[in-house]
Amino acid sequence: MKQTVAISTFAGMLARQSGYTADFCERFVAEMFKTVADALKDSNEVSIKGLGKFSADEAGNVEFTPDPAFAADVNAPFECFEPEPLDDDITDDMLSSGEDDDRVVVAEEDIVEEPSETPTVSDDDSYVEDIEVDSTAETTEMPTETISDTTICPNDESADEATEPGLASLMLSSENAEMHEDVELPANDGVDEAISDENTEYPAKRRRTLWAFVCGVAVGAIIGAAATYIAITPRAKSETNDQIRENEQEVAEELGEISPVAPIDTIAVQPEVATAENTEAENTEAEKTEKKDSVVYDTVTTTLAQLSRKHFGSYEFWVYIYEENRDVISNPDKVESGTRVRIPDVDKYDIDANDRNSINKALKKSQEISGHKK
Amino acid sequence: MDNKQYITRLSRRATLNYKETQQLVASAISMITEVLSQDDMLAIPAFGTFGTEKRDEYIGVDEKSGQRMLFPPTITVKFTPGTILTKSIGNQQ
Numbered sequence: 001m002k003q004t005v006a007i008s009t010f011a012g013m014l015a016r017q018s019g020y021t022a023d024f025c026e027r028f029v030a031e032m033f034k035t036v037a038d039a040l041k042d043s044n045e046v047s048i049k050g051l052g053k054f055s056a057d058e059a060g061n062v063e064f065t066p067d068p069a070f071a072a073d074v075n076a077p078f079e080c081f082e083p084e085p086l087d088d089d090i091t092d093d094m095l096s097s098g099e100d101d102d103r104v105v106v107a108e109e110d111i112v113e114e115p116s117e118t119p120t121v122s123d124d125d126s127y128v129e130d131i132e133v134d135s136t137a138e139t140t141e142m143p144t145e146t147i148s149d150t151t152i153c154p155n156d157e158s159a160d161e162a163t164e165p166g167l168a169s170l171m172l173s174s175e176n177a178e179m180h181e182d183v184e185l186p187a188n189d190g191v192d193e194a195i196s197d198e199n200t201e202y203p204a205k206r207r208r209t210l211w212a213f214v215c216g217v218a219v220g221a222i223i224g225a226a227a228t229y230i231a232i233t234p235r236a237k238s239e240t241n242d243q244i245r246e247n248e249q250e251v252a253e254e255l256g257e258i259s260p261v262a263p264i265d266t267i268a269v270q271p272e273v274a275t276a277e278n279t280e281a282e283n284t285e286a287e288k289t290e291k292k293d294s295v296v297y298d299t300v301t302t303t304l305a306q307l308s309r310k311h312f313g314s315y316e317f318w319v320y321i322y323e324e325n326r327d328v329i330s331n332p333d334k335v336e337s338g339t340r341v342r343i344p345d346v347d348k349y350d351i352d353a354n355d356r357n358s359i360n361k362a363l364k365k366s367q368e369i370s371g372h373k374k
Numbered sequence: 375m376d377n378k379q380y381i382t383r384l385s386r387r388a389t390l391n392y393k394e395t396q397q398l399v400a401s402a403i404s405m406i407t408e409v410l411s412q413d414d415m416l417a418i419p420a421f422g423t424f425g426t427e428k429r430d431e432y433i434g435v436d437e438k439s440g441q442r443m444l445f446p447p448t449i450t451v452k453f454t455p456g457t458i459l460t461k462s463i464g465n466q467q
Binding site for chain 1: 375376377379380383384387388390397398399400401402403404405406407408409410411412413414415416417418419420421422423425426433434436441442443444445446447448449450451453455459460461462463464
């Protein structure tokens with residue numbers, strides 16, 4: 001996340017690291033770069049050890065060449081990588097990833113579009129489902145003539161249309177219903193003779209499928225009935241229990257006193273209340289322990305401002321980390337690296353890096369702290 | 375102007391001795407490094423802005439061996455001079 005650090009914020013960070021006051025550090029940093037600007041007017045080059053070289057041309061254009069050590073520190077995340085030699089068989093086309101990506105996308109689109117022209121699996125599914133509804137209605141009235149006709153139905157076509165083997169088997173049973181109505185059978189004299197032997201075996205298969213269908217419906221009905229029974233009965237019981245309790249209470253009120261048997265309910269209720277209280281107490285304790293556990297700790301590496309930047313998104317909120325850790329940190333300007341500090345909750349101090357008022361409040365507090373120090 | 379001359383001139387301006395100035399400049403540079411390593415920018419009024427620029431990995435040819443190499447990504451320091459600085463140097467020269 002790019003964030004522009006102002007010189008005042010930078011001076012505050014430098015003050016905490018160096019031990020000088022923030023005002024002095026701000027003046028020093030301003031003077032540091034003013035000296036460079038003045039020196040560039042006198043001589044065209046100014047080199048600062050550890051930072052780099054500033055050079056100016058006649059037109060006033062200033063160029064900065066960072067010191068190798070400075071550049072290496074900034075490039076620390078990628079410092080471990082080294083240039084890798086490429087094999088000769090790797091061509092530029094293979095490595096131009098951007099163009100390759102486009103090609104891949106185009107190729108994928110082609111692949112996706114092509115099958116859409118031919119009947120897809122989803123089309124087959126809907127086709128099969130539609131027919132199944134019809135077939136269930138007609139199977140009971142299935143005349144024997146149609147059965148003999150449907151045996152001639154071209155299985156090869158159904159196998160071609162159905163892309164999955166399971167669908168093919170479904171189509172066998174479902175297509176039969178429609179084929180005898182819509183399709184005019186071609187003249188298959190030769191084929192009839194060849195298939196005539198199979199016609200004798202087919203009704204038996206058909207009966208088996210019918211029996212399987214009937215059994216399936218019966219099992220489904222039994223399961224459905226059982227499920228509805230289970231779903232309804234507890235509610236009925238609870239309703240009856242409530243009714244009984246109400247009746248008992250009414251009777252007790254009429255008698256003017258609660259019978260000694262009645263405390264069965266009260267006895268049953270009291271532990272519930274007690275347990276409810278206990279569970280509430282446990283919950284609050286659990287919340288407290290969770291809150292205790294949710295306290296974030298971190299270790300100071302350089303300054304509190306860096307921690308503030310890391311956790312709150314801005315350097316200015318270091319004051320709240322200091323406030324939270326006054327017992328550990330005696331001087332916020334000189335925090336030993338490796339000090340373990342508690343990171344305060346964002347809501348506790350109303351910390352919001354996007355809110356200018358929140359940042360101003362933190363700045364005011366930091367000025368107060370630096371004023372106390374003086 | 376080399377580093378020694380620069381520190382001497384700065385120490386006179388900041389009313390510090392040479393060693394203190396040297397230490398404070400080193401601290402300031404380490405803080406600049408920290409700010410830039412967070413991918414942030416440092417704006418110095420009337421001077422310019424220090425920032426970073428990430429360059430993606432690229433293919434280049436090693437000048438010595440002539441072999442094609444895959445160079446890793448890098449983060450480089452980028453300095454943008456301010457208008458006041460550019461104008462003041464341009465007018466002076």
